[in-house]
Amino acid sequence: MTHDPIAGRRYWLIGASSGIGAALAHELLGRGAHVAISARRIEDLEAVSAGRMTVVPLDATDHEAVQHAEADVRSALGGLDAVVWCAGYWKQFDAAEWDRETFARHIEVNLLGLNNVLAAIIPSMVAAGHGHIVGVASVAGYRGLPGAEAYGATKAAQINLLESLRAALRRKGVRVTTVCPGFVRTEMTESNTFPMPFIVDADEAARSIADGLARCRTEIIFPLRMAILMKAARLVPVRTWSALTATKDDRTPSPANA
Numbered sequence: 232m233t234h235d236p237i238a239g240r241r242y243w244l245i246g247a248s249s250g251i252g253a254a255l256a257h258e259l260l261g262r263g264a265h266v267a268i269s270a271r272r273i274e275d276l277e278a279v280s281a282g283r284m285t286v287v288p289l290d291a292t293d294h295e296a297v298q299h300a301e302a303d304v305r306s307a308l309g310g311l312d313a314v315v316w317c318a319g320y321w322k323q324f325d326a327a328e329w330d331r332e333t334f335a336r337h338i339e340v341n342l343l344g345l346n347n348v349l350a351a352i353i354p355s356m357v358a359a360g361h362g363h364i365v366g367v368a369s370v371a372g373y374r375g376l377p378g379a380e381a382y383g384a385t386k387a388a389q390i391n392l393l394e395s396l397r398a399a400l401r402r403k404g405v406r407v408t409t410v411c412p413g414f415v416r417t418e419m420t421e422s423n424t425f426p427m428p429f430i431v432d433a434d435e436a437a438r439s440i441a442d443g444l445a446r447c448r449t450e451i452i453f454p455l456r457m458a459i460l461m462k463a464a465r466l467v468p469v470r471t472w473s474a475l476t477a478t479k480d481d482r483t484p485s486p487a488n489a
């Protein structure tokens with residue numbers, strides 16, 4: 232039997248009280264990893280852990296809380312090999328009635344929360360010359376989609392940020408992986424009313440991510456059909472894409488928040 236490189240590694244998952252993060256925590260634990268999980272909802276974290284993971288509650292938008300949590304996780308696990316950013320915020324709004332607060336909340340969680348985590352983990356990873364940063368972005372960051380102005384903008388920014396970071400930290404011993412899921416059945420998508428093609432369960436998403444991590448992938452995109460579709464979408468000229476995705480005046484935008 233071949234050795235699973237995940238076994239024995241120490242992972243910290245932020246945004247693991249539900250959905251993809253929770254499923255990934257179970258998957259990594261099942262494959263022999265040591266796992267610490269964070270998010271705001273303590274009871275949900277405890278339920279995910281079932282006493283088998285280190286639980287460190289935090290609000291990712293609170294810089295000091297993230298700093299303290301990083302120290303707690305390191306001490307509990309005896310070090311840290313990889314950090315997986317799974318936290319995320321999504322709320323649909325109609326661009327014609329611009330919602331300043333909802334847009335700002337997307338930035339606050341999806342970008343400034345990630346910023347807090349990077350600030351907490353990069354110095355020690357660089358000092359150790361060892362570490363793996365994994366960011367869950369989304370295929371929604373590949374192209375602009377009506378109704379996903381806020382979410383898509385933060386996901387595009389995450390993809391760009393992680394790519395820049397990968398090049399910047401490459402010679403410092405720190406690896407960076409970008410995860411771009413298509414639609415996944417989680418709390419985040421349960422109230423979506425628009426079609427969600429190729430949707431997968433969180434367990435399947437977690438297996439795809441863990442398999443990609445075990446193979447040291449730089450980029451993990453799934454499911455395959457969504458990956459092909461959205462990679463192809465990137466090649467469509469701007470004018471054609473705008474025409475293809477334009478919403479009709481008499482109906483609510485039907486975004487893809489995947």
Ligand SMILES: NC(=O)c1ccc[n+]([C@@H]2O[C@H](COP(=O)([O-])OP(=O)(O)OC[C@H]3O[C@@H](n4cnc5c(N)ncnc54)[C@H](OP(=O)(O)O)[C@@H]3O)[C@@H](O)[C@H]2O)c1
Pocket residue numbers: 245246247248249250251252269270271272273275289290291292316317318319320321340344367368369370411412413414415416417418419420488489
């Ligand atoms: N579901 C999809 O179709 C899909 C597709 C592509 C990408 N994604 C991305 O995948 C990631 C996970 O999403 P999901 O679908 O698994 O949704 P989810 O079940 O709603 O999970 C979101 C997680 O983020 C945590 N979180 C939110 N705000 C936080 C904060 N301020 N501080 C700390 N943790 C916070 C939540 O925990 P608490 O509420 O307990 O804090 C929860 O654990 C997100 O980045 C999402 O954008 C999802």
